[in-house]
Amino acid sequence: MHMEGIDTMLSARTLFEKVWGEHIIVTSPQGEDLxxxxxxxxxxxxxxxxxxxxxxxxxxxxxxxxxxxxxxxxxxxxxxxxxxxxxxxxxxxxxxxxxxxxxxxxxxxxxxxxxxxxxxxxxxxxxxxxxxxxxxxxxxxxxxxxxxxxxxxxxxxxxxxxxxxxxxxxxxWMKRPRTMRITIDGALGTGVTAKDVILSIIRQTGIGGGAGYAFEYAGSTIRGMSMEGRLTICNMSIEAGARIGMIAPDDITFAHLAQCERxxxxxxxxxxxAYWRTLPTDPGAVFDRELHLDAATVAPMVTWGTSPEDCSPIDGVVPDPSSFDDHERSRHVGRALEYMQLIPATPLSEIRIDRVFIGSCTNSRIEDLRAAAGVLRGRKVAVPGMVSAGSSEVKRQAEAEGLHRIFLESGLEWRDSGCAMCNGSNGEIVGPGQRCASTTNRNFEGRQGRNAMTHIMSPAMVAAAAIMGRLTDVRHLTSP
Amino acid sequence: MQPFTILTAAAVPLPIAKIDTGMILPGRYMRRHRRPGHDYSEAFLHDVRFDENEQPRPECALNDAAYGTPQILLTDADFGCGSSREGAAYAVMDYGFRALIGPSFAEIFYGNCLQNGILLVTLDEAVIHQLWAAVRARPGSEITIDLPNQLVIDPAGARHSFDINPLRKERLILGQDDISVTESHGAEIVAFEAKRRMAFPWLPITSQA
The missing domain is CATH 3.30.499.10 (Aconitase, domain 3)
Structure with missing residues (x-):
């Protein structure tokens, strides 16, 4: 190998290392960076x-x-x-x-x-x-x-x-985390979204698997994703335990920024x-851990438990706690199913719901609302629910596109923007004992209200659940 | 932050294990402003100190005037477990305690207290039981905590040494919280901002002091 090649390898840095390194003012004797x-x-x-x-x-x-x-x-x-x-x-x-x-x-x-x-x-x-x-x-x-x-x-x-x-x-003051690259390659199937990708990742890592790491999401699937989809992916990094999740900026990022007022x-x-183009991870840069996911294997996901890692493809069944080798995991699943009032081996698509929520920092952008409206167009919902746009700007755009009429005509409420029913801080909660299909990020016990049961999934999947009154594979929904 | 060196003060026993942060600062006080004269002193262990009818619980030593104005709380095991609410440390501080001595403390609560100049001392359970007995025998008796020498001196004059991370100890003695440590790097921050403003002029880094 030429000396130059060795130098390149030694100096090859990840996206995270470049950005973090650019912000260090001093490092303490204990190794924390200011x-x-x-x-x-x-x-x-x-x-x-x-x-x-x-x-x-x-x-x-x-x-x-x-x-x-x-x-x-x-x-x-x-x-x-x-x-x-x-x-x-x-x-x-x-x-x-x-x-x-x-x-x-x-x-x-x-x-x-x-x-x-x-x-x-x-x-x-x-x-x-x-x-x-x-x-x-x-x-x-x-x-x-x-x-x-x-x-x-x-x-x-x-x-x-x-x-x-x-x-x-x-x-x-922060301690520098280790790095983990999560590479997703290939084309996503029909009805499969960024939400399903990130839930599949969390299922693989577990909720603690990313603790102490900064994630970088890479691969052709990510490169092909819209800005909205990428935001959904990074949003849920913390559900895998990672406080930082990044995606290298590219022409999709730049095209988005070119239209932004700030x-x-x-x-x-x-x-x-010119600077932004220097940021992506250099070839040969080394991560502390690498994880791979084949996009072709990702199906529409739903959660069945009380932690985001408790999820499965919609064509699956409620798992049996005894099927988990890990004792702690097995105990958690047992307790989760008790809280969720679910019986092992029940097909996920037979779980009846009481209401739906479309919104939150995970899935409330215009593309999310279009996806939900696309499923709801010309149909009526079987259960009540609300749609809360992620911002007043998203709300205006959705109204300009007529999406609000689709939601209202289907029987859903069209609300102003905020965190809303994702965690109920604003008083908008799911009632005790009620089951909600939700586009949000957390299904912890009591997250949407005391004794409320949350199933998280993509906007299109929530729309399908709203129509059928039960968890539903959006790919099998027949035309209205 | 108030420096902590040597404290000699009355101590009061609280022999209840697993006092969690929700008991130290009940949730209903969490949306309340802290202002001078209207702080979290009322909230501190409110439901441990008072019953459902807002009557002081006679069995709680915190309600016993014989203990005077204690600045040291003698806790039981796992004090401060539960949620990470930082308001719990403020409640301890607002009530007037400068130090807690107990067999064990929850990690996040420990960090939050030290960050606010409250010293948490861990001693063997047997020693804690002796301290409870000593102050109960003579309510109002004083205990000395000598941080530079890492010693607790009980009312009978017996000395008990304790461990503390050297960096945390130094910061407590100097009265330095994270912000004051950072402020000691003020010149470096100013220089960093100037460099960053030159290199990345599109960033919103303003120049006014």
């Missing part, structure tokens, strides 16, 4: 503790323009015109009001409930082009890895101490683009 935060999103959930503490300490925001406060977790999806005073629950009203007060006191730009761009942080950031390749981004939310689909290194931070540190210093313009665009 990282510069290019941009921080923050929501109302818990962040008031950070601001209260900053206030008690007499500290201010170091770089207010590098933050965006977004009210998303606690906002009801109806009756927005009535304003904060129109929120019936006083505790929820108070949390929403505190966010506005804290953003104002610390000079942070804020998308409040009436803002034309209001939405879920992980939908709005990429939509406005604030999240860009090569950036280091933080947010006080566990699904922050979503922005990694733009080629950014996006990391969740704790809502009080860590957020307080980011606001005061525009930096964060993306660089003119000469800045040219310079940014």
């Amino acid at each position: 990282l510069y935060v290019d941009f921080n999103y923050l929501n109302e959930g818990g962040s008031f503790l950070a601001f209260d503490q900053l206030r008690l300490e007499g500290r201010t925001s170091r770089r207010p323009e590098q933050h965006l406060a977004i009210t998303d977790h606690y906002l009801p999806t109806i009756n927005r015109a009535a304003g904060v005073e129109g929120i019936p629950n006083p505790e929820i009203r108070n949390v929403v009001a505190m966010m506005a007060g804290n953003a104002a006191d610390f000079g942070l730009p804020h998308l409040n409930m009436h803002h034309a761009k209001q939405g879920i942080a992980h939908v709005v950031g990429p939509e406005l082009g604030i999240s860009q390749p090569g950036m280091l981004i933080t947010c006080n939310d566990s699904h922050t890895a979503t922005h990694g689909a733009m080629g950014a290194c996006a990391i969740p931070v704790g809502a009080s101490n860590q957020l307080r540190h980011v606001v005061a210093t525009q930096t964060v 993306a660089p313009k003119g000469e800045h665009w040219d310079r940014a683009l």
Whole structure:
């Protein structure tokens, strides 16, 4: 091998290593890196503790323009015109009001409930082009890895101490994670989506398999995916235990950014683009772990348990806890099936549901709504449910395309944008003992409400379940 | 953050195992502002201290005036287990405790307390039982915690040494939390920002101080 070749191999770096390395200010004797935060999103959930503490300490925001406060977790999806005073629950009203007060006191730009761009942080950031390749981004939310689909290194931070540190210093202390590349190659079958790919990955890694790793999703399947699909993939990295999940920026990323209002313009665009093209993982770069998935083997997935790894292809059956070799896993499945009121060997497509939810930072973008509407067009739903667009912009576009009429005519509700029924912070919950087919990211016990049972799946699969009143293979749904 | 060096203060026993963060800071207080004069002191272990009718539980030593104004809480095993809510550490601090001594503490809670200048000391269960007995025998008796020498001196004058991570110890003695450590790198951060603004002029890195 030529010397040059060896040098190339030694200097070959991954996408993650390039972005992380570019943000190290100092490294502590204990090996933690002090990282510069290019941009921080923050929501109302818990962040008031950070601001209260900053206030008690007499500290201010170091770089207010590098933050965006977004009210998303606690906002009801109806009756927005009535304003904060129109929120019936006083505790929820108070949390929403505190966010506005804290953003104002610390000079942070804020998308409040009436803002034309209001939405879920992980939908709005990429939509406005604030999240860009090569950036280091933080947010006080566990699904922050979503922005990694733009080629950014996006990391969740704790809502009080860590957020307080980011606001005061525009930096964060972090231990560098190891790297794992997940390569998905091949064409996805009909009715198979990004959601099914990420659920298949989580099924393979388990919910702890990615802990301590930064993921990079690669391969021809990812390259062929839209921006929306990539955002769905990165969004659920944390469900495999990884706090960071990234996808190399390419022409699809650049074409998206070229239309965004907050993306660089003119000469800045040219310079940014030249830099962004240097970011993808170099040939020969080494990952600590590699995982492969054949796209042809991915089927539409549904969860049957109380953890995102508890999922199977829709043509499968509820598993028998005793079929798992691992004792802990077996015990978990037993407890999960008890909570979910399911009997082993029941075909998944025979599980009846009580309601549906289409929304959340995982699956509420325009492509998701088109997919659901495509299934619902000309049909009636058998169970009630709501559709909440991921942002006010997505809502307007869906209305311009007439998708809202398809949802309304099918019998679903068409709601304003927010985290909504994904975790019910805003009071919109699934009733006790009710079973919900949901496009969200977590099916933990009580996630959508006390004793509520959640089955997560793709938007098209939720639409199919809504029509049939039971979990349904969207590929077998006959024309209306 | 207030530095922690040597503390001599009254100690109060709380012999209940597995006090979780939900008991330390009940969920209903979690959406509440912390302001001077309206902090989490009321919330701290509220349901351990008071019954359903808001009457002080007589069996709870925290309600016994004989203990004076204790700044040291003598806990039982697994104190601070459960959710990672950082407000639990604020509740401990707002109530007035500067140190907790117990047989074991949950890891996240331990980190959150030290981050806020509250020292958590782990001693053998037998020693903890002696400390409970000593302060119960004479409510209001004082215990000394000497952090530089890593010693607890009980009311009878017996010395018990304890372990602590050297970095955490140094930060407590200096009164440095994460932010003050970071602020000591202020010049490096300013230089980093200037370099980054030059190299990547499209980023929203503003220059005003």
